[in-house]
Amino acid sequence: MTLRAIIAGTGGYLPELALDNDALAARHGLDTSDAWIRERTGIRRRHIAAPGQMASDLALFACQAALEQAGAMVDEVDGILVATATPDSVFPSTAARLQAKLGMERGFAFDIAAACTGFVYALSVADAMIRVGQARNLLVVGTEVFSRILDWTDRGTCVLFGDGAGAVLLRASDAEDGRGILSCHLHADGRHGDILQVEGLPGQLRMAGREVFRHAVAKLASVVDEALESNGLTKSDVAWLVPHQANLRIIEAMGRKLGLPQDRVVVSVDRHANTSAASIPLALAEATRDGRIARGDLVLMEAIGGGLTWGASLARF
Numbered sequence: 001m002t003l004r005a006i007i008a009g010t011g012g013y014l015p016e017l018a019l020d021n022d023a024l025a026a027r028h029g030l031d032t033s034d035a036w037i038r039e040r041t042g043i044r045r046r047h048i049a050a051p052g053q054m055a056s057d058l059a060l061f062a063c064q065a066a067l068e069q070a071g072a073m074v075d076e077v078d079g080i081l082v083a084t085a086t087p088d089s090v091f092p093s094t095a096a097r098l099q100a101k102l103g104m105e106r107g108f109a110f111d112i113a114a115a116c117t118g119f120v121y122a123l124s125v126a127d128a129m130i131r132v133g134q135a136r137n138l139l140v141v142g143t144e145v146f147s148r149i150l151d152w153t154d155r156g157t158c159v160l161f162g163d164g165a166g167a168v169l170l171r172a173s174d175a176e177d178g179r180g181i182l183s184c185h186l187h188a189d190g191r192h193g194d195i196l197q198v199e200g201l202p203g204q205l206r207m208a209g210r211e212v213f214r215h216a217v218a219k220l221a222s223v224v225d226e227a228l229e230s231n232g233l234t235k236s237d238v239a240w241l242v243p244h245q246a247n248l249r250i251i252e253a254m255g256r257k258l259g260l261p262q263d264r265v266v267v268s269v270d271r272h273a274n275t276s277a278a279s280i281p282l283a284l285a286e287a288t289r290d291g292r293i294a295r296g297d298l299v300l301m302e303a304i305g306g307g308l309t310w311g312a313s314l315a316r317f
């Protein structure tokens with residue numbers, strides 16, 4: 001029997017404190033404006049974790065929601081893969097801390113570091129584990145507290161990011177109905193590491209925004225073509241684009257490239273800002289729960305982030 005990994009449940013969590021652009025500027029004494037941030041990025045607000053609230057705390061709520069939607073019990077989960085650039089600690093991994101918080105007494109847990117591409121990387125690893133029969137139910141999580149690694153005096157970066165978590169429960173299924181992850185495509189080019197980085201532990205985020213923008217448009221366009229071609233699919237087969245939520249201008253450019261009307265592109269960057277590895281599963285959770293993404297829909301996910309890393313995945317829901 002051919003095994004496929006289906007997305008059986010999704011969940012998202014955002015910390016309570018939400019700051020719009022004006023509130024953020026006032027809180028940190030930033031020389032910026034709501035108009036500048038909205039025009040360049042599409043961001044209107046972001047959520048900020050409470051003091052002491054860690055990546056694993058946010059992830060816990062997202063996982064509980066994903067399990068509930070999938071109708072799965074925690075003791076059915078074989079493993080947890082957490083994508084994060086803002087782990088609770090060097091070790092134990094955030095995944096192991098999350099495992100304990102979930103009350104899970106079996107299975108494995110580990111973190112994956114690929115910055116904003118982390119969820120696509122984690123999805124790829126989990127998909128492969130399910131296909132070879134190594135696991136049947138896996139929690140794949142993106143969770144971030146970027147507010148802890150931002151330089152709040154650098155207006156060019158601190159306005160762009162937010163905190164949050166998203167999770168999916170991947171479940172083994174026979175491939176008969178065509179549902180599941182079709183393929184994942186991962187890339188990295190460490191030569192460009194210095195254009196988006198956090199040096200030291202704990203360090204602060206530094207970014208050459210224009211350089212990142214230039215790489216993003218070219219590399220995402222290429223990996224999206226690669227994903228479609230490898231499945232013998234075309235742009236017109238895609239029902240929904242669920243992109244990494246870094247910047248509305250990049251998201252809209254990708255929608256145009258795919259010839260998708262904007263209402264087929266899932267956007268949350270306006271309300272969440274860039275939540276790095278959490279942004280795709282958070283957007284997935286919104287769009288599956290409000291009924292936009294329906295069973296049978298072909299969904300294209302793509303992301304780029306520090307490393308540089310980038311990747312894409314196609315899934316039939």
Ligand code: COA
Pocket residue numbers: 031032033036037040041116155156157159207208209210212213216246247250274304305306
């Ligand atoms: N408010 C007001 N002005 C700001 C500002 C802010 N928050 N941040 C930067 N500026 C100013 C700069 O100081 C500069 O002023 P100057 O011309 O007087 O020197 C001017 O705006 C232009 O700065 P620049 O950095 O060239 O702007 P940009 O048009 O490239 O926009 C980004 C900046 C970050 C929005 C844009 O480069 C971008 O989106 N890059 C991709 C980032 C990304 O997606 N990263 C995550 C990938 S995972």
